[in-house]
Amino acid sequence: MVAEFRSEDLGAPLLREEEGHFHSVTGPRESEATGKMVEKSPSPLPERAIYGFVLFLSSQFGFILYLVWAFIPESWLHSFGLSYWPQKYWAIALPVYLLITVIIVYVLLFGINMMSTSPLSSIQIVTDNYAKNQQQKKYQEESIPALRDIPISEVNQMFFLADNFTPKTELNCL
Amino acid sequence: MEDERSFSDICGGRLALQRRYYSPFCREFCVSCPRLSLRSLTAVTCTVWLAAYGLFTLCENSMILSAAIFITLLGLLGYLHFVKIDQETLLIIDSLGIQMTSSYASGKENTTFIEMGKVKDIVINEAIYMQKVIYYLCILLKDPLEPHKISQVVPVFQSAKPRLDCLIEVYKSCQEVLTHQKATSTNP
Numbered sequence: 018m019v020a021e022f023r024s025e026d027l028g029a030p031l032l033r034e035e036e037g038h039f040h041s042v043t044g045p046r047e048s049e050a051t052g053k054m055v056e057k058s059p060s061p062l063p064e065r066a067i068y069g070f071v072l073f074l075s076s077q078f079g080f081i082l083y084l085v086w087a088f089i090p091e092s093w094l095h096s097f098g099l100s101y102w103p104q105k106y107w108a109i110a111l112p113v114y115l116l117i118t119v120i121i122v123y124v125l126l127f128g129i130n131m132m133s134t135s136p137l138s139s140i141q142i143v144t145d146n147y148a149k150n151q152q153q154k155k156y157q158e159e160s161i162p163a164l165r166d167i168p169i170s171e172v173n174q175m176f177f178l179a180d181n182f183t184p185k186t187e188l189n190c191l
Numbered sequence: 192m193e194d195e196r197s198f199s200d201i202c203g204g205r206l207a208l209q210r211r212y213y214s215p216f217c218r219e220f221c222v223s224c225p226r227l228s229l230r231s232l233t234a235v236t237c238t239v240w241l242a243a244y245g246l247f248t249l250c251e252n253s254m255i256l257s258a259a260i261f262i263t264l265l266g267l268l269g270y271l272h273f274v275k276i277d278q279e280t281l282l283i284i285d286s287l288g289i290q291m292t293s294s295y296a297s298g299k300e301n302t303t304f305i306e307m308g309k310v311k312d313i314v315i316n317e318a319i320y321m322q323k324v325i326y327y328l329c330i331l332l333k334d335p336l337e338p339h340k341i342s343q344v345v346p347v348f349q350s351a352k353p354r355l356d357c358l359i360e361v362y363k364s365c366q367e368v369l370t371h372q373k374a375t376s377t378n379p
Contacts, residue, residue: 137349142316170331
């Protein structure tokens with residue numbers, strides 16, 4: 018959605034890829050935009066289209082090469098003069114390794130997340146160095162108060178000890 | 192003065208909160224978890240024994256069956272003595288300190304005492320626990336040399352894990368005691 022907004026904004030050319038063909042709908046490109054913004058935005062550009070097509074062609078070529086290597090018997094390949102190939106064992110082994118890695122990464126990522134969650138007794142849940150060293154700005158009338166980290170005791174008093182809350186509304190907002 | 196109300200824990204099980212007021216500012220809160228249910232005990236025993244019988248039919252070694260019986264018995268004893276907490280108590284005495292007691296199903300009791308000079312505040316905090324975000328009551332400790340910094344966080348009612356309504360009751364009551372303690376203490 019963000020890319021849509023940006024491409025409309027910059028007037029960058031719209032690109033569509035459909036099953037190997039691509040045609041570009043060119044439009045005026047906003048050259049007034051700063052160079053950095055155009056480089057870093059995710060909008061489609063002609064250079065990126067070329068990169069994408071090169072990648073597509075090379076991946077198709079790699080796949081056909083893999084199929085040729087896996088299926089054609091070695092004697093035929095030798096008769097063509099192509100003799101220095103890896104063992105055909107790897108044609109089966111590498112995809113299996115890859116799939117097992119994907120499955121293990123799912124489990125491992127979940128485990129890493131669980132391990133890096135702080136325990137309930139950790140002080141990181143309550144405060145940290147930034148909150149301890151923050152500067153107190155003076156309160157000015159009729160202006161939005163500065164953003165700061167409110168200590169947990171104050172937050173608790175506001176939520177649970179204030180008399181103007183009814184327990185139902187307070188639990189609904191929390 | 193004593194009263195008892197029932198609440199629920201974060202998984203939906205029933206808890207009972209018992210409040211005793213020994214004096215205006217010395218209060219005790221006792222959260223009792225449900226006892227070990229016969230249904231879960233028979234389920235675990237049946238699965239262990241069925242698995243042992245399955246292994247026995249594979250290996251034809253009768254030691255497996257005796258081993259399964261021993262494992263079940265020792266496991267049950269160990270669970271009752273080290274894992275299953277029946278009751279957790281929080282005793283707050285305004286001039287003295289806070290004491291937390293956990294009593295296990297085998298009768299063992301584990302007590303921790305924190306003196307009032309080290310207690311900064313008792314708050315309800317939210318944290319991520321497994322796949323949920325839960326509210327839990329915790330005692331913030333301070334180092335007497337640096338009274339404005341939190342030195343440690345001690346969660347209470349860790350195995351009972353009551354829900355927010357129970358925690359609010361305990362929190363309000365403890366805050367009354369703590370404000371009274373701060374008002375009457377001689378330290379600045």
